[in-house]
Amino acid sequence: MSTDTTTPAISSRAQTTNLALATLAFTISFWAWNLIGPLGVVYTDQLDLSATQKSILVAIPILVGSLGRILTGALTDRFGGRLMFTVLLVATIPFVLLVAAAGHFDSYALLLVAGFFLGVGGTTFAVGIPFVNAWYDKSRRGFATGVFGAGMGGTALSAFFTPRFVSWFGYIATHIIIAVALAVVAVVCWLFMRDSPRWAASHDSVVPKLIGAAKLPITWQLGFLYAAAFGGFVAFSTYLPTYLKDVYDFDLQAAGTRTAGFAIAAVIARPVGGVLSDRFGPRIITVISCGGAAVLAVWMITKPPLEIPAGLDFVLMAVCMGLGSGSVFSWVAQAAPAERVGSVTGIVGALGGLGGFFPPMVMGATYDATTHSYTIGLVLLVVFATCAALFTVFGIRRTANT
DSSP: OEEOTTSOOOOHHHHHHHHHHHHHHHHHHHHHHTSSGGGHHHHHHHHTOOHHHHHHHHHHHHHHHHHHHHHHHHHHHHHOHHHHHHHHHHHHHHHHHHHHHHHHTTOHHHHHHHHHHHGGGGGGHHHHHHHHHHHSOGGGHHHHHHHHHGGGGHHHHHHHHHHHHHHHHOHHHHHHHHHHHHHHHHHHHHHHOOOOTTEEOOOSOHHHHHHHHHTOHHHHHHHHHHHHHHHHHHHHHHHHHHHHHHHHOOOHHHHHHHHHHHHHHHHHHHHHHHHHHHHHOHHHHHHHHHHHHHHHHHHHHTOOOTTHHHHHHHHHHHHHHHHHHHHHHHHHHHHSOGGGHHHHHHHHHHHHHHHHHHHHHHHHHHOBTTTTBOHHHHHHHHHHHHHHHHHHHHTSOOOSOO
């Protein structure tokens, strides 16, 4: 999404309105994207799934939601955020309903297919970053992308409300409610959202744009860091209900409530990470995020007791991942060429999402049912987060802003 810096100044009201609408669209699409995870325990009991089958089911929406960002980021450079948000919200609706049908007919195979395409909802992230970038000056983009990124709170809404909606309204009705919400937000975006007057459509072919973005070292460097920060958040948000049931024997609603708390902490921390990056630079905030996550994962291995020690561990982990998610995309906004922000965002976002795809499967495959332990998976998290912190310090060339 390229910008034209010769256009007149933009009003703060227009900035706020479009940032709010983008965040709303991101929130509801992320709720839809995370529909399966909060009900993973239900599907496991209902379909008699193994730990591996359960982890694959929970992780499968992440795959399309991640890889699809590469294409949607490039398409946003050409067609703009208003159109792309509207199209993707509408496109997610049939797959929400297909998930409902699959669960109703107790079909694991159909759930996998529906979950795979439900990942469309997760691609809106790559639309919003270039969209809000175009609305804000460079000095405020950490704030703007941080606020927009708080829309990942849709995972918190899903974790908290989806099990309760099923209890209150029924399984099918819950999915219909989400489908209607997606439709309403799509209409609101089309009627009231506007692309920035600084934005100009890029008519370059999508493939050359993606190749150009892929040739930038910063794309892969920040993609690795985003896989650590945002990928960790996605992995925890989708798998935490299962983890809490296995390790602490929580029921569905209790696990959902605590998962929502985890997501809310990360959501609050993400814009803080963006603002702090505007002030102190994204490098130091990313180091704090990754280093903190490594330390907290070590604590998690010890299975701290309920409620306060374990709760504090998870909340601080969420804060670290939220700070890192905000700081990395502040870095993207500063480091990516203006005409390639969408394409770079798509690739970095895809790598971040993939960072959340593999951990649930690793956790499921390494779970020790005898001791109710996820030690191996958590040790791998310690190693990965430590490597990310060291890479942030030594692996990325320093510039005036970072």
